[in-house]
Amino acid sequence: MFKQFTENITANQGYLLFSLGIFFVFFVVVTIMLIRLRKEHVAHMSDMPLHDGINEPKKHGRL
Amino acid sequence: MQPEKFYYDNKIVRNFGIATVIWGIIGMTVGLIIAIQLYAPGMNMNNQYTTYGRIRPLHTNAVIFAFVGNAIFMGVYYSLQRLLKARMYSDWLSKIHFWGWQLIIVSAVITLPLGFTTSHEYAELEWPIDIAITLIWVVFGVNMFGTIFKRRERHLYVAIWFYIATFVTIAVLHIVNSMELPISAFKSYYIYAGVQDALVQWWYGHNAVAFFLTTPYLGMMYYFLPKMANRPIYSYKLSILHFWALIFIYIWAGPHHLLYTTLPGWAQSLGIAFSIMLIAPSWGGMINGLLTLRGAWDKVRDDVVLKFMVVGLTAYGMATFEGPMLSLKQVNGFAHFSDWIIAHVHVGALGWNGFLTFAILYWVIPRIYKTELFSKKLSAFHFWIGTLGILFYAIPMYWAGFTQSLMLKEFTPEGMLKYPNFLETTLQILPMHMMRSAGGAMYLLGVIVMAYNLARTMMQGSLVANEAAQAMPLAPANTVVKEHSWHRTLERKPIQLMIAALVVILVGTFVELMPTLTIKSNIPTIASVKSYTPLELQGRDLYIREGCSNCHSQTVRPFRSETERYGEYSKAGEFVYDHPFLWGSKRTGPDLAREGQKYGNAWHYNHLMDPRLMSPGSIMPNYDWLISQKLDTTTTRSKINAMRTLGVPYALGYEDKANADLDKQAKGISDNLATDHIKVKSNKEIIAIIAYLQRLGVDIKANKTNNK
Numbered sequence: 001m002f003k004q005f006t007e008n009i010t011a012n013q014g015y016l017l018f019s020l021g022i023f024f025v026f027f028v029v030v031t032i033m034l035i036r037l038r039k040e041h042v043a044h045m046s047d048m049p050l051h052d053g054i055n056e057p058k059k060h061g062r063l
Numbered sequence: 064m065q066p067e068k069f070y071y072d073n074k075i076v077r078n079f080g081i082a083t084v085i086w087g088i089i090g091m092t093v094g095l096i097i098a099i100q101l102y103a104p105g106m107n108m109n110n111q112y113t114t115y116g117r118i119r120p121l122h123t124n125a126v127i128f129a130f131v132g133n134a135i136f137m138g139v140y141y142s143l144q145r146l147l148k149a150r151m152y153s154d155w156l157s158k159i160h161f162w163g164w165q166l167i168i169v170s171a172v173i174t175l176p177l178g179f180t181t182s183h184e185y186a187e188l189e190w191p192i193d194i195a196i197t198l199i200w201v202v203f204g205v206n207m208f209g210t211i212f213k214r215r216e217r218h219l220y221v222a223i224w225f226y227i228a229t230f231v232t233i234a235v236l237h238i239v240n241s242m243e244l245p246i247s248a249f250k251s252y253y254i255y256a257g258v259q260d261a262l263v264q265w266w267y268g269h270n271a272v273a274f275f276l277t278t279p280y281l282g283m284m285y286y287f288l289p290k291m292a293n294r295p296i297y298s299y300k301l302s303i304l305h306f307w308a309l310i311f312i313y314i315w316a317g318p319h320h321l322l323y324t325t326l327p328g329w330a331q332s333l334g335i336a337f338s339i340m341l342i343a344p345s346w347g348g349m350i351n352g353l354l355t356l357r358g359a360w361d362k363v364r365d366d367v368v369l370k371f372m373v374v375g376l377t378a379y380g381m382a383t384f385e386g387p388m389l390s391l392k393q394v395n396g397f398a399h400f401s402d403w404i405i406a407h408v409h410v411g412a413l414g415w416n417g418f419l420t421f422a423i424l425y426w427v428i429p430r431i432y433k434t435e436l437f438s439k440k441l442s443a444f445h446f447w448i449g450t451l452g453i454l455f456y457a458i459p460m461y462w463a464g465f466t467q468s469l470m471l472k473e474f475t476p477e478g479m480l481k482y483p484n485f486l487e488t489t490l491q492i493l494p495m496h497m498m499r500s501a502g503g504a505m506y507l508l509g510v511i512v513m514a515y516n517l518a519r520t521m522m523q524g525s526l527v528a529n530e531a532a533q534a535m536p537l538a539p540a541n542t543v544v545k546e547h548s549w550h551r552t553l554e555r556k557p558i559q560l561m562i563a564a565l566v567v568i569l570v571g572t573f574v575e576l577m578p579t580l581t582i583k584s585n586i587p588t589i590a591s592v593k594s595y596t597p598l599e600l601q602g603r604d605l606y607i608r609e610g611c612s613n614c615h616s617q618t619v620r621p622f623r624s625e626t627e628r629y630g631e632y633s634k635a636g637e638f639v640y641d642h643p644f645l646w647g648s649k650r651t652g653p654d655l656a657r658e659g660q661k662y663g664n665a666w667h668y669n670h671l672m673d674p675r676l677m678s679p680g681s682i683m684p685n686y687d688w689l690i691s692q693k694l695d696t697t698t699t700r701s702k703i704n705a706m707r708t709l710g711v712p713y714a715l716g717y718e719d720k721a722n723a724d725l726d727k728q729a730k731g732i733s734d735n736l737a738t739d740h741i742k743v744k745s746n747k748e749i750i751a752i753i754a755y756l757q758r759l760g761v762d763i764k765a766n767k768t769n770n771k
Contacts, residue, residue: 053148
């Protein structure tokens with residue numbers, strides 16, 4: 001299976017490595033973002049659907 | 064500060080909800096009709112406006128853009144207002160959006176059966192409707208962003224990012240894939256040709272699945288599932304990762320629709336690699352949804368809404384695991400063009416989109432009508448008949464796909480094709496097709512029961528058109544403290560978020576599309592490949608009008624089972640004058656890339672008049688109107704001019720002589736038919752389509768002869 005990948009990429013290796021590079025950098029950035037998020041903020045965000053300004057729900061475990 | 068009072072607009076949510084149900088029933092009914100046509104070709108009532116080729120696009124457009132489209136707007140208009148604690152920006156824009164979208168759908172219902180089609184799958188509507196779609200999409204965007212700007216909640220919940228990504232990506236996809244040169248009010252040619260056109264189409268087609276059938280539904284899942292289960296999403300951090308990873312990776316995966324075609328190998332490999340990676344964010348999203356129900360599984364037992372959600376999410380998980388597997392070349396070589404793909408998409412469409420839509424309808428309608436659901440029993444019936452319907456649909460289609468592909472690839476010990484006649488394999492799977500239509504009918508019955516249940520619910524309650532709510536106003540921007548992280552900052556800046564999402568989807572788009580569109584050496588030309596004659600060009604447009612490419616592919620993959628059956632495998636240079644490409648995506652009938660000169664003109668004439676005369680048992684409908692209808696040659700001039708503008712080498716001034724050449728070639732064919740005792744005037748449509756069919760793949764054969 002991997003043979004066909006290596007055979008196919010020879011002509012455009014730089015191109016594929018460039019794609020992989022973008023991909024890698026992108027995920028490192030998103031991971032750093034996630035690590036930097038604070039717990040209270042995450043709790044606030046995830047509770048949003050439950051507060052619509054009409055009927056506020058009862059307290060539950062995560063609050 | 065005092066809390067502000069305001070009102071949510073529930074009427075627009077109700078309107079989109081009703082439209083969802085009505086178009087759902089219509090779109091699925093058309094689907095059932097075409098499913099029956101595949102074993103009872105007479106189901107088109109011998110009428111050109113209802114043939115499979117013309118109304119299969121009506122089915123796909125109706126269920127994608129009418130059923131799912133209206134459901135998206137229902138879900139977005141309901142959740143957006145509540146997540147932002149603000150009424151929609153403008154009631155007028157909401158109304159224009161609603162009625163504009165319905166008008167677009169009605170125009171599709173009229174034009175597609177009339178044969179006005181671009182032939183690009185899921186983008187068949189002709190250029191004036193494309194423009195209308197663009198305008199209405201902008202109205203939706205302005206209304207959405209207007210609401211975001213006047214919000215009373217500083218941070219945007221993850222559902223809204225999915226909506227923003229949907230808005231911006233669909234805009235990009237629609238514009239790039241609608242680059243057409245109009246030649247009349249309802250006819251245009253794509254500016255891209257052949258393999259380039261194929262790449263653009265499947266970059267679009269794949270991402271229409273991603274950003275119309277997936278991202279808005281994920282946004283809706285992230286809002287409605289916590290509401291339904293009355294508990295927050297399992298992991299908000301996972302939802303952030305899910306969002307960025309999904310929109311980044313999805314955009315690259317389009318080429319997996321073109322494996323083993325003439326698309327450059329590196330693009331195919333890139334498509335495969337990213338398709339495999341897609342499992343991670345897709346399953347991340349599914350797991351996030353299912354784990355939200357942790358500790359609430361007892362509720363699933365008696366809450367039909369949660370039942371629909373669980374099966375919907377499971378179907379999403381199955382389809383998004385199967386998709387990457389189908390992208391592996393070996394699997395794809397077997398599954399592509401077969402009923403396996405039909406099973407795959409319907410697990411996603413019926414399970415994920417359908418069941419999530421039903422869950423949201425059952426949840427939203429009683430709430431905005433301040434009542435209870437009319438009948439829990441009927442909704443439970445809907446759940447079970449729908450689930451069984453999916454199984455009865457999908458399993459026979461998998462079976463049919465495996466059976467037919469195995470038969471098509473089977474060789475005798477002597478090295479000959481065991482089933483050289485394609486029709487033999489078709490007849491073998493007819494029972495599966497019958498069972499599939501029974502499954503589809505069950506699913507449709509469930510939807511009709513739901514429509515009745517929801518109508519009775521509406522009748523017993525009364526719509527709260529404007530629902531009172533209150534929230535604290537936002538503090539002025541200059542009083543906001545600096546955020547602790549970039550992402551938290553991004554979550555309160557909608558425009559920056561949209562730009563970030565746009566950049567993320569453009570990366571894959573540029574890397575994939577640009578080389579094929581700009582580097583000439585990617586498409587090696589073939590000297591013997593010439594542009595179509597005027598008659599062939601007209602015939603090709605009839606082929607497009609009749610939607611032949613819905614059942615017949617025009618690309619031979621480099622497998623022995625295909626080169627033995629059809630002839631030499633396809634080359635990129637063969638398609639350089641094909642605006643649009645007509646490779647197709649499904650072989651309900653045999654490939655036609657090498658059809659030219661295989662049979663005589665008389666064979667084609669009789670076959671088009673009544674396919675069963677030449678191929679007993681064939682499921683192709685009769686095309687007898689081609690014999691009686693006169694070919695419209697007034698368009699020849701504009702067609703030649705348009706093609707020249709697009710780079711097809713017709714000499715300057717040829718448009719003046721084109722019709723004379725057309726008449727001459729047509730007369731040759733009608734004279735030839737006369738030798739077989741077939742009397743037909745040379746100005747009939749059938750002559751043009753025979754001319755086109757006889758041209759298919761002939762150039763490459765000439766190339767071979769010259770090189771000998």
